[in-house]
Amino acid sequence: MPETTPRTIAVVGTGVAGATAALTLRQEGFDGRILLVGEEPHPPYRRPPLSKDFLKPVLTPERLRLKPPTVWQELGIELRTGTQVTGITDGALECADANRVPYDRLLLATGGRARALPYTAGHDHVHTLRGLSDVPALRADLDSGGPLLVIGAGLVGLEVAARARSAGLDVIVLEAEAEPLRRVLPAPVRRAVLDLHRAHGTQVHTGVALTGLARRDGMLVATARDGRSWHAHTVLVAAGMRPDIELAARAGLDVGDGILVDALGTTSDPRIFAAGDVALYPDPVLGRRVRVEQWNHAQQQGAAVARNMLGAGTPFTAVPWSWTDQYRVMLQIAGHCADADSLTVQGDIADFDFAALATANGRPVGAVAAGRPHDFRALRTVLDHVDDSPSPATVRTPAVTHALLAGGQPQCHVIRLVQGEPDVPGTRIPTPPHDSTSPSNARQSR
Helix, strand or coil: CCCCCEEEEEEEEHHHHHHHHHHHHCCCCCCCEEEECCCCCCEEEHHHHCHHHHCCCCCCCHHHHHCCCHHHCCEEEEEEECCCCCEEEEEEEEEECEEECCCCCEEECCCCECCCHHCCCCCEEEEECHHHHHHHEEEEEHCCCCEEEECCCHHHHHHHHHHHHHHCCCCEEEEECCCCCCCCCCHHHHHHHHHHHCCCCCCCCCCCCCEEEECCCEEEEEEEECCCCCCCCEEEEECCEEEECHHHHCCCCCEEEEEEECCCCCCCCCCEEECCEEEECCCCCCCCEEEEEEEEHHHHHHHHHHHHCCCCCCCHHHHHHHEEEEECCEEEEEEEEECCCEEEEEEECCEEEEEEEEEEEEEEEEEEECCCHHHHHHHHHHHHHHHCCCCCHHHHHHHHHCCCCCCCCCCCCEEEEECCCECCCCCCCCCCCCCCCCHHHHHHHH
């Protein structure tokens, strides 16, 4: 990193990572010029309600604002919405409006775009849900009635499905994988979520290989490779997002499934950093690069990288966490549960009254809970401090399990997983008695 003190810091992307970075720069005492540029016409806003509360009429740009408009002015942050950055050359941003903005440090927080499906192009009443501008048309279509067809059973797709079904619409969900949420949850919890949707009358079909979408008799008809078909008035494509790496690639930065950065958020150009959904960074727990698409994580990373742009030199090690609300069931998720080979559970997954710790080779990698926020916070504490231990042996499953126990609670059980799947469904192995001297218990009490 250049040793000279920056006088102009530019941030491309007005999502939570970019906006938080700009705010953090001021909070850390940076008194130079801060430019916050984004393509969206709206000032920075909160994205989680888009899929969780999109049917509510109170979901307006004003209610979702991250900060009142006056805050950006008071802090001296130049906020430019509706502005596309087309290139990065010779230490300057090239904008579509012909403006050229020199910088000393640059943060790319470009996020991603909703993944499109080739056979959905050109059809009316087909939607994606990535930004605030997507909400009015989707809401208007659903106000006219169902059925709603959701393509993709990730968090966004299932949250929309739950909201629409709760509003009385007929809902069909199609998923290419064998189960929903395979990248997010361990297998037993995924199956409980699937059962939850079906119990509320949502049709969920997995293992579906769609081949086309056509309009027949005023309805949209989706067809699968095996000949099955489904009719709907409205279609939501919730097939994930693709990281917006085009600007970084044109600038010659190292990219892959995201913009490659080190633990400080620095790209292959020492004056350029990246954070949020687009950043492909080294995860200390998994030992490989990951890209995380979570609101809280983007917020934390934006703040951390902003400090590193000012010379803090602190590696980003925060454990990602999120939540989802479906049919009034709140699931809280931390870490990387899909990488687990074992799940230590207290409570009943099927009843959504449980807390569970996911481990891989005896090392905690994730946690998930429903109806037990205090236990979830305890498990997050364990995950946050995994690397404090000199040896993985000190944080093996039996000891870490006790982070969610408060004396006298029932004993936990363990579900063995193989590559994220139970090797024998329902196999349960009791955990050892509670050891009050365990290192993990001491960490949990901090």
